[in-house]
Amino acid sequence: MKKSDRTRQDILDATASSLATAGYTATTVKSIAETIGMQDASIYYHFSSKDELVGEVLDIGTARAVTAVDQALAELQDDHDPREALRVAIIAHAEAVLGGGDYPRANVRTFGQLPPDLTHRHRQGHRNYGQIWTRLIDDGVESGALRGDLNRSVARLIIIGALCWAIEWFDAGEEVSAADVGEHVFQMVVNGLSIGEHESPAVSV
Template sequence: MTSAGPGRPRKKQSVRPGSTAREEILDAAAELFTNQGFANTPTRAIADAVGIRQSSLYHHFATKEDILGELLDGTVAPSLAFARTVHRIDRPGKPVEAAARLHAVALFDGSQLCQARWNLGVLYHLPEARTDRFQRFANDRLELRNLYRALGKDVEDLLAPGPKGRAPLGDLMFRLVESLISLRADGLSDTGSASQTADAGIELAGLASELEAVRAISEALVSSRTDLA
């Protein structure tokens, strides 16, 4: 047996990515929750997938709900942090600049959903995820959606009024990005899906002719996200 920590020998050598047992547990739970559901995954199955004893798992997480909560929070936290940063940039005076901010958030958010090791977005639809136990996740996701709305409104305020009854641009973009979760589940997403989705939102805004310029500014924002934080 190998060691999973002081006094906690592993049952077998782990093949999970992660520098700590906690990270390995999250990876195993992500795979099992997304493939067979939360309710159908006992903590023993998670421990077995990591190669540790069930009692060792409880050293890191008190309950299965704690594991789900950390996974849910992790799906939205990076995108929310980036959207907050982009929204703090001085409000642009040109439609292309405003559209680029929205495009950048959609591109970053969509990339997070498409490139994660497991399709964690499917956890959003779990009935357990809608309970008060996961209110922090719900609040963060709502804030992210509101930032999409604010960035979309900045674009709309600089353009001629669109058709009456059309959904706000920010809401459209938010829903387009989250549709990547279903596309990935159906095996229909690839490395270019996040970019294509962000582009589609800008085209819906009526800025297809400015897409190249929007992309250039957007990609610069995403590339410099560490400097902006």
């Protein structure tokens, strides 16, 4: 029983790593098997199909991202500014997806590449994750800390999008850290790039 669990974990790790760096199509059962020194057929002793294996990796990735953000929010003081909550969540997401392990990275990297079945399987997970952000923005607007003239759903998707797309260009070897990217996103979407008084013309959508 022990052996099986360890091998199973090795397969998951190798799959997560491959998904995160090579994407869904380039992640073949054979390449996964080679990474851990097995024959491709042996994978099927542990997982019934490629997509079940990939699905499990993505489940773990989602769970880790949610945990990272939840945990960061839980450490806030009770009387925190809603902007601070947004900042903490953004940085936690950035660190989980950019600086963290392969699992959350696999999630973002393969977004838009998955076959319909897998996409559908994870729709609910993504919705749940989105709700964390919806609440953060709602809190900010209702407390008067954030502007209410923008479409909150669009705002939420723009923030998440800026963070998710970073996986396409972020290089862990460079001098900019994952937390730095998060800080930049926060500074931009909350405080804005502009200096001094700007009119903030109302936008109706």
